Amino acid sequence: MEEKNIGYSEYPPNGEKIIRARTTAQIRSWEFPRSTKALEKFNQEIGSIEYPGIYILFESRNNTVYVGEAKNLYNRLKTHNLSPEEKIKNWEKVLIINDGRSATQSDFNDNAIRHTIEEYLIRLLKTNKYKVVAQGEKLFLNPLQKVISDSLIEELNFFLLKKNIITKLLEEKKQEEIMQDELKKILVKYDYTIDDLKSYEGLINGERVFIRPGSKKAKGWQVTFRDVFKKALEDENGSLLMPRGGILLIPLSEIKKCITDADAFSRNTIDIFIAFGDDSIKLRYKDNEIDVTSFQIIK
Template sequence: MSNSDIGYHEDPQNSDGIIRARTTKQIRSWEMSRTIKALEVLNSELGRIEFPGIYILFEGRNKVYIGEAKSIYIRLKTHMSNPEDKIKNWSEALIINDGRPAMQSDFNDTVVRKALELYLIKLFKANKYTVVAQGEPQKLNAIQKFLVSTLREELNFFLLKKNVITKVLEEKGQEEVFGDELKKILEKSGRKIGEWGRYEAIIDDKKAFIRPGSKKPKGWQITFRGRKPGSFIDSLQKGEGYLLVSRNGVLLIPLTEVQKVILDKTAYEQDTIDIWIVFAEEKVTLSYKRNTIDVTKFRLIN
């Protein structure tokens, strides 16, 4: 199923403050403010029977809680009357299911719901939200894998249309890894972490430049800039420190390795140097112009 096979429709907000939206496939949604009135209207519309699904609570513009429930009505009622501290000031909820009651719904499978919950947690993190939920990996059988894969693709389309996200996750193994998760991976691999910032860190007492890269037709582009002492190009020229590629198992590449593809030393006189990371099935390569090396061994996760 491609996005071109899916249509989207959204109704204007009604007098109860509810916005209904749907795809032409399975997804149905209700967007509502944090009011008992809106919740009761929703419950009445659903037939006052058990409806499973997933939901997103919004607190401000960038903070979200993502959850799943066998009964959306009961779960949201709890969030209203006894909210968790980490999302106690939520104001809007986006409820998602397939519009069918529990006995007929694909969302009735707890494993499917939890797999979608974890996927949405990763998706919203990739879209720069602060996500105050953890989720947990699930073991899926063949049917569950098919359902989750189909629903994930449809959720991507739906959330893009809702303007809730601006990008989807990359192919498996090429997703960006963020903040605390990135630090945990480094720590588990036995690395010593000192100072930590969004773009630079001290790892094993050496400066590391954290870059996810920008996706281009020929691979992931990483640009070195600046020739001041300690800058990206300066450190590369001296071979001091690391390039930390924060995706696909996480690559911690010594800058001395990156030097191996830059055979033209006049490159260091430029304002920028572009290198390319390419992920294949079992291999990761690093290139500059026509020079390429295998950097698979620098993966922290295989």
């Protein structure tokens, strides 16, 4: 979610060290240390009524977290405080996430939505190098539930980045195609000179570039070289620009190093695959593979 569409506010801790934060859209949060007084203060603030939502328990040892969901957050956290599970028994603080509404009106009152968000956060926190000691369960969503879940997840990505709880999003998000208007803004921001930029080809810093978002396949994003594009690869003339995630700008000379079979350029087409991983990006051709992580414009 772009910051221009949503804002974020965080308030100083109160006497019970409760830190409240919110977005200008739906998300509301309470963060506080493990304390009966803080939990009771939270319950008082919400009017001692049933509040559904998601919570994250943090234990600094081994960067451990537990992600949970509850129809009644106060009751669930009271149990965690008095009789914690062995795997997270030494938790030190909690982050509670809700939409600021009680059970009668909250989107978090929907069991399927809560479980979907819980399962997503488990994967997201694992990607961000937390030791997650919980297993989520993703339930079937009807079309309306999916729209609501997707909206909340998009907002949570923004919120957790602002809270400095995460530094990166899941791979699926990183692979989203960047449209040309946004691509131009990013290139300019990173001091690239755009001499010409069309849908599939352009000149950047005086160099020829071929713009290919690729097609999703099991091995990665497939890019096919044919005709003029294949000839440019053979001549090592220009670069491949893949407008996904961190935006890859790979010299064709580097790609050609991966294509080692003698008859490759006598064929009509050559297919390569770009595979995004958690910590690296690989370019694959048949059984060959090279690391192209360093060719990201946005590191």
